[in-house]
Amino acid sequence: MSETIQARVLRVIATTQRIPLEKVKPDSTFEELGIDSMDSINILFDLESEFDIEIKDEDAKKIQTIREMIDGVTYLVDSKQNPSAQTATE
Amino acid sequence: MISALGLDQQGFWHSLVSGQSGIGPIPQDVGPVAEMGMNQVRFKNGAAVIGYNAEAYFPRKAASFMDRFAQFSVIAAREAVTNAGIEWTEELRDNAAIITGSCMGGRFTDEIGYWELFHHGRHRVHPLTIPLGMSNAGASHISMEYGLHGPAYTFSTACSSSAHAIGNAYWMVRSGAVPLAIAGGSETPFFLGGLKAWEAMRVVSPDTCRPFSANRSGMVLGEGAAMLVLEPLEQALARGAKPLAEIVGFGMSADACHVTQPSAEGAARAIRAAMRDGGLAPEQVGYINAHGTATEANDRMEAAAIHAVFGSHADTLPVSSTKSMHGHTLGAAGAIEAAATVLALRNGILPPTMNYTQPDPECELDVIPNQSRKKQAEAALSQSFAFGGLNAVLAFRSLP
Numbered sequence: 043m044s045e046t047i048q049a050r051v052l053r054v055i056a057t058t059q060r061i062p063l064e065k066v067k068p069d070s071t072f073e074e075l076g077i078d079s080m081d082s083i084n085i086l087f088d089l090e091s092e093f094d095i096e097i098k099d100e101d102a103k104k105i106q107t108i109r110e111m112i113d114g115v116t117y118l119v120d121s122k123q124n125p126s127a128q129t130a131t132e
Numbered sequence: 133m134i135s136a137l138g139l140d141q142q143g144f145w146h147s148l149v150s151g152q153s154g155i156g157p158i159p160q161d162v163g164p165v166a167e168m169g170m171n172q173v174r175f176k177n178g179a180a181v182i183g184y185n186a187e188a189y190f191p192r193k194a195a196s197f198m199d200r201f202a203q204f205s206v207i208a209a210r211e212a213v214t215n216a217g218i219e220w221t222e223e224l225r226d227n228a229a230i231i232t233g234s235c236m237g238g239r240f241t242d243e244i245g246y247w248e249l250f251h252h253g254r255h256r257v258h259p260l261t262i263p264l265g266m267s268n269a270g271a272s273h274i275s276m277e278y279g280l281h282g283p284a285y286t287f288s289t290a291c292s293s294s295a296h297a298i299g300n301a302y303w304m305v306r307s308g309a310v311p312l313a314i315a316g317g318s319e320t321p322f323f324l325g326g327l328k329a330w331e332a333m334r335v336v337s338p339d340t341c342r343p344f345s346a347n348r349s350g351m352v353l354g355e356g357a358a359m360l361v362l363e364p365l366e367q368a369l370a371r372g373a374k375p376l377a378e379i380v381g382f383g384m385s386a387d388a389c390h391v392t393q394p395s396a397e398g399a400a401r402a403i404r405a406a407m408r409d410g411g412l413a414p415e416q417v418g419y420i421n422a423h424g425t426a427t428e429a430n431d432r433m434e435a436a437a438i439h440a441v442f443g444s445h446a447d448t449l450p451v452s453s454t455k456s457m458h459g460h461t462l463g464a465a466g467a468i469e470a471a472a473t474v475l476a477l478r479n480g481i482l483p484p485t486m487n488y489t490q491p492d493p494e495c496e497l498d499v500i501p502n503q504s505r506k507k508q509a510e511a512a513l514s515q516s517f518a519f520g521g522l523n524a525v526l527a528f529r530s531l532p
Contacts, residue, residue, distance in 0.1 A: 079429070080392045083334055099174070099334045099350075 047119060050092060051112045058088045070108050085111070093119055133211060133471055134204050135356030135458045136179035140211055144458070144468075145475045148483040149504045153457045154179040155340050155352050158322055162355075164200075164244045168324045175336045179354030179459025180322055197260065198273055199238035204357035204464075205270030205318040206277050212314065213278070216361040217373050220278060229310040230271045230284040231301040232359075233293030233317035235463030236326060237267025237286075243323045270318050274359075282310055288463065291423070293317050295466025295516035295524035298360060299382030302526075305362045312367075316467035318357030327353070333392075335427050341460070343424035343453035344431050344499045346490035351425045354459020358467035360474070365531075377477040377528045380511070381410020387521025394430055394517050399437035402523035406513060407441075410527035414445045417527075418509025419482050421473040423517045424453020425460055430517065435495040450507065452500040456486035466516040470526050473514040477530040480508035 048068060056063040059075060066075060072082065082105065086097050089111065095118040105111055133140060136154025137147035147154065158178040163170050181204070186195040189207055198206070209230075218224070241264040245257030263269065268286040275284050283304070287296040294317025301315030321327070330336050330353060337350035368375045383405025387398030407417070422434055439446045454472045461468050476482050481504050488501040511529045518524075 078390070078393065080390075083332075087332065099338070102334050 047116050048112050051089065051115055052108075054088050054092050055085055055108065055111070058085045066108070068109055068112055072106065089115055095119060095122060133356070133358045133468070134181055134184070134207050135358070135461070135468060136181060136354050137458050139181070139184065141215070141471070141475075144471070145479070147457060148454055148472055148475070149481055151457070151484050151486050151503060153340070153486055154354070155457070155459055162322045164240050164323050165247050168247060170322070170324055170327060173324070173327045174331050175338050177337070177339060177352055178322060179352060179461075181355055197263070199241045199264040199269060199320070201234060201236075201238055201240060201318045201320040201357070202264070202269040202273050204320065204355070205232060205359070206273050208316060208318065208357040208359040209274045209277065209314050212316070212359040212361045217371075218312070218361060224312060225279055225281060227282045227311050228280050229282050229301060229304055229313040230274050230280060231287070231297045231313060231315045232268070232271040232274070233287045233289070233295070233297035233463050233466060234267045234270060234319055235288060235290050235293050236319060236321055237288070238265035238269055239326060240320050240323045241265045243325050246325065274314060289522045289524070290518035290520055291460070291462050291465050292516040292518035292522050292524040293463035293466060294358070295470065295514065295526055296384065298362070298379070298467060298470055299384065299524055299526055301362050302379045302382050305364060312361065312363040314359055314361055316357065316359035317464040319462045319464040320355045321353050321462055322355055337426065340487050341426045341456045342487040342489065343422065343426040343456050343485050344435070344492060344495040344497060345426075345488045346492040348426045348428065348431065348492075351427055351455070352459045354455070354461040356458060356461050356468055357464050358471040360467065360470065375531055377474040378531055379526065380529045381406040381408070381412060381527030383407070383409055383525045385523045387523070389521060391521070392519055394433045395521065396433045396436040396440060398521055399434060399515070399517050399523050400440045402525045403437060403441045403513065403515065406525035406527045410511070410529070412511050412527055414442045416511045417442070417449065417513060418507065419473070419476055419512040420449065420451040421469045421476070421512065421514045422451050422453045423515045424455055424485065426453070426455065431492065432494045434515070434517065435497055438497060446497065448498060450482050450500050450505065451497045452483055452485040454483050456488075466514065466524060466526070469516070470514045473512045473526070473528055477509060477512055477528055480506060482507050482509065
């Protein structure tokens with residue numbers, strides 16, 4: 043399941059950033075992919091649409107890597123599917 | 133002036149000096165259509181004009197021909213013209229200029245039309261949507277208010293709009309092209325579509341505006357208007373007027389690098405240009421009214437620019453962001469902050485940066501934290517750095 047999420051996150055990043063999908067790896071840095079702060083906000087916006095989630099401003103500010111995007115989206119998707127798990131982990 | 137700090141200049145200055153903030157919950161009835169429900173916006177706070185009733189200022193029919201931003205423009209111009217004691221001669225009416233700035237203009241009105249079309253599924257919008265929505269409506273209504281036939285136009289350079297307006301008006305007066313100018317700006321950003329757009333940028337604070345403070349959480353939007361009357365100093369003194377300050381310099385630049393990330397180099401270039409234009413040495417500048425939006429990107433960039441221009445003088449140069457009280461009024465910000473700068477020179481008091489609780493090592497400046505300060509500055513700057521990388525800096529000197 044999380045693999046699928048990861049693949050979808052990478053696809054969204056590639057599409058939004060208009061770069062080839064094969065260049066986007068879970069451990070790529072923002073720098074390598076030419077992602078600046080405005081690009082990052084655009085990507086988060088498209089991730090919200092792709093997964094029907096809402097990313098809070100304070101979380102958005104902290105995200106610095108592709109890995110954090112994948113982990114954050116995974117967490118939000120899990121919380122949505124299983125609301126009780128969210129309270130358990132918090 | 134009209135702002136979250138009061139319906140006139142006196143209220144504005146009183147609040148600035150006493151450190152009273154106009155930031156609070158955005159009133160639900162401030163928007164163009166109450167049923168839009170502005171409570172669906174994630175951030176709740178803004179610096180709205182409270183207690184405003186258009187009919188106290190305009191006959192009912194006249195008010196219906198003006199968007200809220202245009203009404204504010206006229207109200208601000210009336211106060212400036214009255215305080216300046218202008219008596220309109222035929223020659224003055226033929227030649228005086230009106231130069232205004234607004235970022236969003238009458239989009240407040242546009243949104244009513246969109247609501248009808250896209251929400252109610254209606255097939256028509258109000259016939260006044262175009263004349264109310266246009267960004268030059270403020271300048272146009274000021275011209276009609278006084279019957280002024282000279283040059284009149286509007287700048288839209290985002291958050292530098294009214295600084296560009298005042299600077300260009302200053303140059304026109306200085307060159308002798310016009311004998312007098314009314315210049316400033318107006319903005320009314322509290323409508324659902326606009327607030328949603330700011331929300332999407334993730335730059336608006338969930339609580340308040342803490343410029344230069346390490347625990348800052350973003351900007352807070354504000355509404356309001358300010359207009360200045362500019363004329364040659366000798367002319368003002370000759371007719372017995374009491375000018376508030378002398379405008380001495382104007383500098384502009386473009387970052388030419390990123391549409392939202394500001395550049396310290398671009399900002400520094402505009403500051404230097406304003407000082408060169410005004411013949412000011414760094415030590416003469418005793419106060420800066422900063423752009424100070426309380427976003428990390430702006431505050432750190434602005435601190436770096438000030439240090440680059442002023443060198444060691446930056447260590448003791450008082451710099452405050454009054455946005456901590458009147459909010460970020462976008463296209464009106466340059467004018468409202470120019471007014472704050474002028475009043476600081478006039479009264480020998482520097483307004484504070486409010487909500488300053490944690491020094492940011494990346495912003496090592498004397499930010500006049502949380503309390504106004506008695507100090508007569510010789511000269512002062514008002515800085516505006518817009519999205520799109522368009523910068524405008526105004527320089528003023530105190531008068532005896």
